[in-house]
Amino acid sequence: MGAFDHDEGYRLRVRKNAAFTWLVLLPSLLVLAILAVIVLTVFLKGVKALNPRFFLETQKPFGDPGGGIANGIVGSVMVLGIAALVSVPLSILAALHLVEKSSSFLSTLLRLVVDSLQGIPSIVIGVVIYAWMVVSLGSFSAFSGGIALALIMIPTVTTSIQEVLLLVPASYMEAAISLGVPRWRASLGILLPAAKSGILNGVGLGIARISGETAPLLFTAFGNPFMNLNAAKPTGAIPLIIYEYIKSPYADWHEKAWGAALILVAFVFALNMAVGARKTDKSR
């Protein structure tokens, strides 16, 4: 009698295994296909709009030849820059507090705030900033748009920075403390630098996350068809241009909307890839 004589169920097991493999594989392929279709659609429809003038010229009234989204690109850089400048320091300090004084009352409160902030619809944040800033300052502005985006960015970035800070070996802080260094100096001089790369990744992903936000900008940055470099004035942004153009009835503007969408997607992709590259670089 051979060793394999009792393996009647073997074929069935192989088939079950194959079936399960496909069961897992198919949905993954489906998700991948959806992403591919989105990217491909944006690319095919958007690439027609791309030419040097698209990047260098501002929006033009319908009917005028040419025209681009330079005002939106510059506006987005401004609004995202303000959002990052406001949210990153706050997020770093909040994350430090959450890690260093995790059982304090303030930390409990902070966690609650971060969680609930994450759950607030972005349009509500836009409305609130409108009421707080736009009304009291008397004008739509890049500044209020940046603050609205900062509020959306703070919870995600705080959470991701907190996670990377927790990964820093406790022995580093122990060593610093044992040298008679005050705790806050140890946090700034040892903990943060040790987590620098992870913090940068978190910030990159946070910016990628908000770069396509449209709703919070509608009544804050508002949009501006002209080039604007004054943060206190209404300012264009790529998502706002997409929104404005795609709801228009003109084929030419639809094409430009796709072009703007392509630039946005490329930017987000580039940010994500930069973060991914940093991560693999670090794990080496």
Added chain:
Amino acid sequence: MNDRQTHDYAALVVRSLNIRYADGHEAVKDMSCVFPRQGVTAIIGPSGCGKSTALRAFNRMNELIPGTETTGEVIFGGRNIYGADMDPVRIRRHIGMVFQKPNPFPKSVYENIAWAARIHGFKGGMDALVESSLRKAALWEEVKDKLKKSALSLSGGQQQRLCIARTLALEPEIILMDEPTSALDPISTSRIEDLIADLKKDFTILIVTHNMQQAGRISDMTAFMLMGELVEFAPTKRLFVHPEDERTERYITGRFG
């Protein structure tokens, strides 16, 4: 011995030290002793006997573990470091610590030494301080060409000597060492032991070790702890050859622990 003499002789005076963790475990029970100035004092005992906890009490490092309760007195420089007006940050400047696992900062070799000195307001030549600290730790020749390299690129033994150099740079009076060689290979271990023998002329060294041979080789005085209790504290030779307590004898002859 009167107070004045005690002060000259003692680096640390411990009186009725009790340490209890948040879970209620009494890690150190009513410890009282006088650690002499200069020289090496070893604290030995089986795992969990409280030797590391006691050591960490001498520069208030146990406070990093939430819920730890410490009572009693540790007199250093004529003052109780657990006194109400004592700032642990100031104490640690004078009572340095070297840990079980080498833990250099993820910075350059140079910065590992310069960072804390700068924070403490060191005004002299930083290059000279880095060099002299590394020389005292017998590491200079090995790292003088890679001062800008990451400390994490050094070998384990070099990292531990860098940690010692980092402590030496602050010119502490006492250096606490918590099983400093237990994560190292025999060659690195013997270099650290040579270094300790060299440093004891200028510093008071308290070393926790689970290795009795090591205690025998490097220490002048030895304290034996068991279940949180300081059982015997005597000159090393006497403790190993003529232990007074039966429990000490059983431990050093390997009958338990």
